[in-house]
Amino acid sequence: MAEQPAATHGQHQRRLRALAAALLCGTTLAVSAMAAQAAEDSIRILTLNTWLDRFKPNPAVAADFFIKGNYDVLTFQEFRANSTYARDLPGLMQAAGLGTYGTRQDNDVGVFSRLPGTFGAVTQGVIATYTKLDATVSKPQTIVATTHLNYFDPSTNRIGQAKALNNWAKGQGPVILTGDFNAGDVSERGLHSVSQQHLLLRTYLKSPSNAFYLDLLKQYAKNQTQLDAFIAQWKGKTAAEINAAQIPADLFADEMYPVTGNLPQTMNILKKQYQLLQLPNEREQFSPHALNDGSVTWPSHGEDATNVWASWHRVKIDHFLASRPFGKWWVINDDPADKYLGVIRDVSYVTNPDGSKTPMSDHEPVAHTLRWVGPQLQSYDDNGTAKTRLVWGKDASTFGEKGKEFFLSRNNMRDDVYLGQISDANGMPTLAGLTDAEKKTLLDCKSTDARFQQAIRDYCIDDHSFIGETRVADGGTVIVEEDAALGGEQAKLRLDGGSLRIAGTDMHVLGRNVVLEAGGGSLDIADASNAVGINKEISGAGNLTKLGLGTLLLDGTHGYTGETIVKAGALSLQGSIAASKLVTIGAGGMLGGIGTLGNTVVASGGTLAPGNSIGTIKVAGDITFEAGSKFEVEANDKGESDKVAATGKAILKGGSVLTLASGNNYAPQTLYKIVTADGGVTGSFADVSSNLSFLDPSLAYGANDVTLTLNRNDITFVDVGTTPNQKAAAAALESTGFGNAAYAAVVNLDEAGAQQAFGQLSGEVHASAQGLMMQDGGVLVDAATSRIGQAFGDATAASMPVMAYGDDGLELAPADTDRFALWTRAFGSWGSSDGDGNAMGFDRSSGGLVGGADAMVGDSWRVGVLAGYSRSAFDAANGSSNGSSDNYHVGINAGTRVGAFGLTAGATYSWHRFDTARSVAFTGFADALTARYDGGTAQLLGEASYKVDAGRFAIEGFSNLSYVNLRTDAFTETGGAAALSSQATSNDVTFTTFGVRGSTDVALGAVDATIRGTIGWRHAFGDVTPVSSVAFAGSDGFEVAGTPIARNAAVLGAGIDFDIVPKAKLGISYSGQLSNGASDHGIDAKLAVSF
Template sequence: MILNKRLKLAYCVFLGCYGLSIHSSLAAYQDPGRLGAPDSWKTAEFNRQWGLEAISAEFAYARGYTGKGITIGVIDNAILSHSEFSGKLTRLDNGSYNFSYDKQDNMSFGDHGTHVAGIAAAKRDGAGMHGVAFDADIIGTKLNDYGNRNGREELIQSAARVINNSWGIAPDIRRDAKGDIIWLPNGRPDYVAFVKSEVIAEMMRSKSSVEWGSEQPVPTGGHSAMSTLLRAARHGKLIVFSAGNYNNYNIPEAQKSLPYAFPDVLNNYLIVTNLSDENQLSVSSTSCGQTASYCVSAPGSDIYSTVGRLESNTGGAVNREAYNKGELSLNPGYGNKSGTSMAAPHVTGVAAVLMQRFPYMSADQISAVIKTTATDLGVAGIDNLFGWGRVNLRDAINGPKMFITKEDIPQEYYVPGSYSEKQFVVNIPGLGNIVEPGTPVERRCTSSECSFDSWSNDISGHGGLTKTGAGTLALLGNNTYRGDTWVKQGVLAIDGSVASNVYIENSGTLSGEGTVGAFRAARSGSVAPGNGIGTLHVLHDAIFDRGSQYNVEVADNGRSDKIAARRAFLNGGSVNVSLERSQNLLSQNEAQSLLGNKYTILTTTDGVTGRFENANPSYPFVKVALDYRGNDVGLGITRTDASFDSLASTENEKAVARAVETLNATEPVTETAKRSVAIPAAEEANLLQSDGGEAQAVNEEASIVAGHPIYESFLGFTSARELQQATRQLSGQIHADMASAQINESRYLRDTATERLRQAEGRRTATDIKADDNGAWAKLLGSWGHASGNDNATGYQTSTYGVLLGLDSELFGDGRLGMMTGYTRTSLDGGYQSDAHSDNYHLGLYGDKRFGALALRAGGTYTWHRIDTSRSVNYGAQSDREKAKYNARTGQLFIESGYDWTSDAVNLEPFANLAYTHYRNEEINEQGGAAALRGDKQSQSATASTLGLRADTEWQTDSVAIALRGELGWQHQYGKLERKTQLMFKRTDAAFDVNSVPVSRDGAILKAGVDVSINKNAVLSLGYGGQLSSNHQDNSVNAGLTWRF
């Protein structure tokens, strides 16, 4: 404590200081601290401030909690612009610093506030030291600020959530007859002792004026500091106050006793005493005294932190004269100080770290966590010296250790009217929701703890817990608190134990697999044992009232949620059955059948009284029936009358759904499954015979039988959308798509053969076929296509690239015969993360016969395909990747006639052609999980005709020759338009047909090109070819530059 009623202060406005300069430096830093490794945070910077390890700060850092996003307020001397505060300090004072002078006029800088701020939140940058909450921001204002700025009110209205106060009023020091200070044997001055009754009486005398001052904005200097702090506390701030440095026998002064006049803010107040490095109360430290119920202890002796020093630029004296001459500099640095002023910012930093850790907690709840997790020192429990004990971040980050009521406070330290709340009300709001709305500390809860958090400490005390908010709170400890537990919103998961009674109402849910004393689920309250599937243990009574919910999760291996209680009273309520979806059935070699299983969902030692109102599965394909058997309640599961395909909407979906429907009958039964049987029809009927539709008995012989993984996964669907998404992914449409694409793209071979024949006939054709005078030619092929999806089939995209080669020769003067070969690669991207690739090897014959202007062209090709497919299956909790490699072949025959009509302006060729294509694949055998498919050898054919007109023209300019060509045709498909493939699930005979996008009955053929002869040696070419219809669009573009030597 440096500020007191005898302190003489001088002020220097920063911008007007004569020759005063401030030096700082900032270095880059790579922090070695790692999550989950507390010791990795103990760097040299950490170790220079022994208080960090004393409060176990490294354990908070290793969990990722450093005060980030929290703002700390400091009321003290002005805080120096030190490098440790770079980018994080906001000052609300008049811009001046604090200086003092001794009797010889020597001048010193008031760096008390700088030292305090560093302990709380100095940066972790590898230099000097760092604060407890090194990622927190700081807002500082001066205790005595006589400027025009209202810094204290700005601080109250700011985002600061905790305010440090390392100041106070010192008692008188005893003096001897000569007027000299009396010194105690320990070297301390002999302070006059405060008397508890007098201190409290002094506070009560100020009550009216303090309260009046707190009800309005705090004016500028001279206003009561107590009014400031009362107003701040009532605005949701946590007030941290140093106890004083007036020896152990002394107690805090009246300002620290403000909660005696205003017990409503006691939970927002923390008084702090000073510990030595031996966990003893420093000889200088005031005791907690009358503030013990809201007092803690923290390191405060010989603490290394940020300071500032006035230094001479000339090596001369540091005094007023040198200052006036501009010979002084204000330099930041580091130094040691002792006192409760240094202990308080440790607690302020702890509070900031915990505010990040528990973003949903209010200031009074953070205070409760700090107090109840403190390490007890001295006399057991709350005591005069240490209060609650030494702050302990290692324990504090795991939640409170006590729900405090007045019964937990020793009578001698109890503040009348305090600790009146019986319940610790925790609001886990859900991600993105607002907490403490309408206050200066209103904020949006954005970290993961806002939706789910767990407390692992053992919680005691006379108070209880009320859980609100949409999120989940898990209690992991052995909790013996005596108050009731209420779950009013969201989920309370008991994974440890709670000795008290638990009441669930509104939209609250009790879950977990721990132990509770008893519970009562009221209307709209829910019980859902386990985290996933598990058992909730109840020492005494489990009670369900009308309108309550028992949410039971069951698995196909016979496991289910369960309540194990002494007694159960069923006054109604609904049993809502859901299926476990945590496992990936598709990855299993064997699945177990859900149907026919029986489960025990409630078991007691002393009996069940009453019944549930009903049992409600949330699934269209599953029905449940309850069975009351003495001390237990059982549950049986059978199929509904709804078939899988009743929720399908397209032919592909229906085909897959019908195939899946047969899997339950076709799956072989394992030796394990042979030892159990399904529920016979007569027994199933018996399940449904009861008053109000409840079952009276579950087949005692029913147990686990084998089932197909896909069939079992369908039982868990809750909507038509889920089934439709699944059937589309299971269908294997990629195989039908690839077959369709190979048939469609066979046209590139016949088009190339036709173009080559026309080229040899002397007609103007595309220049992308490069031929020599001996009839050898080559063509680079590149194209892309798109098939538009419809209600039944998803669309796909294709691309084909490669090279075609040929050799032909004139025959009898009016004909030509040739052969061709080549390699192309086709890539296909289908729906639902499916894709395929095909390596294609081609061989063909072609020829023509000319009858004057009439030309007859024909040919045939044969292609070998090596196909690789891959597709994803992802629905619900199911995930798999299926891959296949197989061969296929495509053969085609084609014929065309064209008539050449030539004029001076344009050359025309009407034409007609007919093509027959036949595709056949070898066996398809996917590798993967339960969703893998197989297919037999199968084939499909297509016949198409084209009627069209080709045209070309050429004209010459002074510098270039330009040739244009084009083709327009109408293509017509004969026969069936569907392109389908028959597939079945592996190791079954459950076959189904899957259709690709159908071809269009009619479409257009469009080609265009231009050749520009730049000179006698160079020709620039650009061409486009396309097949366009409502369902398919195939396109190719080519460009080239030909240079003749």
């Protein structure tokens, strides 16, 4: 912290003199239980504000603490001029066997170090003393510095000093900055409890000229008017009166997030250039500190009661910071059992002769063992310029424990910046619109939230331009996800028995020179979907190994002379690696492109695939295909193909040639030269195959070449089809011959592609549409039978009123009126049917309006007519075809009741106007097809029922029979080679349904309602699999089957009718059919209103 206020400073000095005199009597140094010394890759550092050399008359009384701490570097603040600590403590620690400590003091800050290095100071804009420690085997040269920032309120001076520290660190290597920053992490001066705010108010009243205190009070006060009144009442009173004044209990609340005047501006600024190093238990919380909570460094536990700084509360102001971009590689590695590390409380006391204890300072000491977990950083000279080499090899501190792998990233993944601390150059927050909870949330350096991307770039993404080159050795692997992690484009990558792995899919260019040293190296493109190019040169005498499932792209001429081994994934060569003495394509590896190789061997399991599409690989030497190797050759219908052209010999020891043919206009026989060798061809390939089902490849060998021939084979299209529809369409298509574009395209497909093509070509949508229309006829059956039931007053039928003629013309009348009646009904339905392995599934929907008129004929028959309109739509499950139909309906219905027995009959006819659309698309062919044609559905229906009344319940068993015949006109689709013509077709189906209907009257509050339900079983027989007879232009005819109608289905229904107002009645009903693989659901609604 700062020096004590002037009012108490003299008292404090007198107390120090008394304590020192007492401690001088008989004090001895106990050096047992000394803390362990730090490892080679670590530094054990202490920082302490000495509170003006608290034990300056005789620092020996405090030496026991420093000796047992066994620190490598000790940093101090509030040293007095010519500090006795600096004069005496190094010798005492040396005498205790801790080594020889060099020292430096500048103003009130000083550093002791027993590690090799030099000392220096920062003097521009801030005072900081440092030791620059020499590099060790694994640990880089590192500056350990200390500073003591200004304690004045407000923070203006401190802010300037923080900026100066940032500017200084930018030009240095790794810096560890310690000290008394007079600034907290969560708040500038500590979050104030209510009691501390009371102290601030009383202090202000005693010195009302302090504008800063007044500004803070206004920010803390919950009621500004109440604060103003209290100040007006007590300003000018005596100190005793002010101390006794009762501050209103509700005037203040604990500060749970810093007010504007207490925002942590200083640390916000420092975090732009440094990362805060702290343990979880040292992290400040968003609430006032409790006494001795383990994260407070000022005031110390022993001096907490002496605090008279009204604007400062308990706070952690003594920090460890590590400069960026190196901070991510310094970690705290404390032994939890070591009492001399962390925020030190239990052992930071001097024991007096009388047994009492005196705190070391009004600050708690803070110490940590910091370990370097990054790569080695080596200095080297590059034509007179000092540069830094990053090395990952056996001498790196974590090489073994990390399995020789190191993830090199610019993202420091820091966890010390809260969203509310994202700030401008003066440390003031910049993110607008954050909730209180978000302000207290740590910045996630992996977040994809658009609001935080600039903050991530500013705080998380480090600058790696310090890297002059990267060297990977000793079997190590460096993993990167972006090229910039390796430094600027001038930074070389050196591989000497090491590997670079490119993870993820974001990095596509390795934009630097690669040097293969004697041990060679590997480039590992880990993700199979990623391709990474090198746009500069690969040089050196070592071998290059391609690893990983992804693709390495090589442009330009590369001068490395070692071997090239493709062990996994693909190497795509667009330039030249002719200087490489041997290229080996190993098992699981592939080499392609149009570049130039040296001597090349395709080993068993390896693949050579020339070209980017079709192209030629040139070999400056011999090309050898081992047994089990693969040679992939792309060919087209123009006679062009991939090729390997060698200046030496082609040595064929077996291996397979795989022909990947494309195009759709092959001649019956096409020839391709796939190998040429100036030095001659010896041996042969073991076999040759093709990706096309209907073209057979063969090979012929000449003295200097190998020729591939593709011939049309005798496999029929029908042999490839797997379903009846596929086979039927295949046979018809094959009858068209090469003159049909679809035929020519299918010839060039593999088996799976041909099966897909036949399925699309079959035109099954036309047959499926017929089945869907036959099922939609059920709406008319339900309307006809339901109305007859209403007319006879069946309790199980809907009780909605109808329009009938009365004395004054048309009027609303009960459904069972014996007068001439008019009725209407709106309906809608939707459903789906699964495919049966032959035809695909379809989704369907329908909606419309039907109405009618009926009257009594004789004493017991009701006879009527009906008419309506509906529109149906249907879509294939795979989206390849769809259609719709406009439907116009007419019909008659009649029925009678004899006691409990009922009989209903009827006939309907529907006209259909079909519109269909199909999309046929497969490799080498695409067609869009439409059709419009007419059809008609005739339907005969009959139902018998028997009703039983059971109290307030009415139950009716029923059975009905419906015969449906659908005829469609002949038509021809509009489109290309896939267009179908259809003959007039006819399909008929009979449906039988057995079930039970029931109803009951209920009261819903003050509203009377009737609830109805139906359950039954429907069976279909006849043409349940609809069929259309179709043909391509010039082909044989074939039959295609549509989505089948379910033979057995459960029938469900439910409805309710109720009065919504005295003269209006609403009826809503649901009907459904459920079967294995199909479902249909319908809703209809009726509204009757009288005027």
